[in-house]
Amino acid sequence: MALIDLDSARVLPARSDAVCLRNLMRLARSVRKLRVSFRALTRWDRLRFLKYYLGDRPDAAKLLRPWATRLARSGFFHELWWLLVRPDRDMGGDRLPAPRATLEEGGGP
Numbered sequence: 001m002a003l004i005d006l007d008s009a010r011v012l013p014a015r016s017d018a019v020c021l022r023n024l025m026r027l028a029r030s031v032r033k034l035r036v037s038f039r040a041l042t043r044w045d046r047l048r049f050l051k052y053y054l055g056d057r058p059d060a061a062k063l064l065r066p067w068a069t070r071l072a073r074s075g076f077f078h079e080l081w082w083l084l085v086r087p088d089r090d091m092g093g094d095r096l097p098a099p100r101a102t103l104e105e106g107g108g109p
Contacts, residue, residue: 021067024053029075033082046071 012019028046050068054060 017063020053021070024050024067024071025074028071029078032075032079 047068050071051060051064054063054067057063
């Protein structure tokens with residue numbers, strides 16, 4: 001089950017290109033912070049996602065390359081900041097720890 005908090009969500013008549021790109025950059029930074037992109041997502045996966053995100057917009061072909069470039073660079077300075085703020089941070093990502101086996105499952109103390 002997933003819970004989506006729409007408390008302060010707004011419905012806008014149309015999204016500008018700047019808003020769309022800003023949202024995608026935020027998503028790319030989150031993926032980069034969690035290090036999902038290096039494990040599960042290839043460059044082609046990310047490019048395919050962007051292509052489908054742009055959909056059948058008339059300017060999709062024109063936006064694909066510059067947006068892909070911006071998204072590929074997205075998060076570099078954030079990552080640098082994460083290293084400065086938390087030098088002990090595991091650069092493997094902010095992953096959840098592996099579940100520990102319980103005694104009933106045969107795990108030791």
